[in-house]
Amino acid sequence: MNARNSTLLIALFFTLGGMLSAQQRDQVGDTQIEPPEPVLETDRAVYKDSLKKKEKVKLDGIAAVVGDYVILDSDVAKTLIDLENQGASTKDITHCSLLGKLMEDRLYAHQAVQDSILVSDDEVNATGDRQIQQLVSQVGSMExxxxxxxxxxxESFREELFNINKLRMLSEKMQQKIIGEIQVTPEExxxxxxxxxxxEKPVFGAELEIAQIVKEPEIPxxxxxxxxxKLNEIKADVEDNDASFSVKAILYSQDPGSKSKGGFYSMTRQTPFVKEFKDVAFSLREGEISEPFETxxxxxxxxIEKIRGQELDLRHILIQPxxxxxxxxxxxxxxxxxxxHILEGKYTFAEAALNFSDEKETKFDGGLLRNPTNFDSRFELTKMDPTLYNQVRDLKDNEISNPILETDPRGGPPKYKILKVTNRYDEHEADFAxxxxxxxxxxxxxxxxxxxRKWMDTHIEDTYISVNAENRDCEFQNNWVKD
Incomplete structure (x- = not known):
């Protein structure tokens, strides 16, 4: 990978990094990935000026080696510059701390390879394709x-994205292997x-508990x-007339995540698609087209284009009524x-949610919303989703909002909802109960x-690691500089 041109890409993944793991939901193949923070608004002239100010940057020097991975001085320096140009706070980020983070990622990836943790090329390429689509949508064109x-x-851009994504995904899988099954008991x-x-007891900010009742428009x-x-017509044209399924997807599919790729996805049982989609996909043989089904x-x-053990290459067409x-x-x-009727006292909000709400996830719990970060019923005001915050911020106790029209960020049909703040909690010191x-x-x-930490200590000892003399005085969190 060319150091001068590629490390800008590395910074991109401090913004996009973990995009799949952090933002994937039970949806069809990331059809609606939330857009990352803008990273392409910085003018290239600003980037070049920033480089000029870093007179001590050694573009071709080796900062460290971790197993089979080499980290250049330019990887560290340019990543920091790019973070600054993107508007990220770099107040507490130093050359040493950033180098330590890059070394951690490479140790995870190195050990993942040793442990035969697999990331398929198709999975990596699919991730790169989605990222390119997002970047193009931000700036207007591939050019x-x-x-x-x-x-x-x-192609050269895709190649560098591939290398960065492969390393990141190996690193994430290794970390998941380390902590994936860790749990804590009530006694712990x-x-x-x-x-x-x-x-030193933690202080939790002001919080709300929110309930909602949802009505979805009835589709005739x-x-x-x-x-x-229409889907049966497309299926018949492909099967009987040898029409191209890929072309049909480009022409008719309403899935923005795969339409431009001819409906293509690569998936395993673990890929976070909705259950109905996975059930159908894994019931088909290679070369077979499903009957129309609903999600x-x-x-x-x-x-089904190809079956490779537990991995499928498929194409699909989505049409919404x-x-x-x-x-x-x-x-x-x-x-x-x-x-x-609730305001008139004919039934409570919770009773109305149980009897009338179309949202299965909340209706049996009085319409109570769950915080997606920890599934608690409380939402801390300073950490709430801005859209939800704006919908409830002016509601008084026992007040019920007027119907609010809401589009589904996952691509589903629009719906109406009414909201109520059921409880308020002031800022307070942590209480165990x-x-x-x-x-x-x-x-x-x-x-x-x-x-x-234990895993790091063990594998740093067992892995070949070399830190450049100019970086050996860094105060790393891990013992990268061996005696």
């Missing part, structure tokens, strides 16, 4: 992306809490049948009526950290 990264062609949580000095059966008929995203057909405006209006009207889930999370993190 602008190549210009910014100083690449002559798409209690001991962890009791070890915290009284004057005739609209569903139109989509099923929360609409109706699909799947074509049209939702008439009158169905959307009817959902809103029904929620208006439900809201009025009231804040058990948060304390449990802190205890788990500590246990995982200790496991990582």
């Amino acid at each position: 602008k992306v190549l210009e910014f990264y100083n690449k002559e062609d798409v 949580v209690r001991q962890f809490f009791n070890r915290i000095p009284e004057d 059966e005739e609209e569903k049948q139109k989509v099923i008929d 929360v995203f609409g109706f699909h057909i799947i074509y 049209e939702i008439p405006q009158k169905a959307i209006d009817a959902a809103k009207q029904e929620l208006d009526t439900i809201r009025q 009231k804040d058990y889930l948060k304390i449990q999370e802190l205890a788990l993190r500590e246990k995982q950290f200790k496991a990582i």
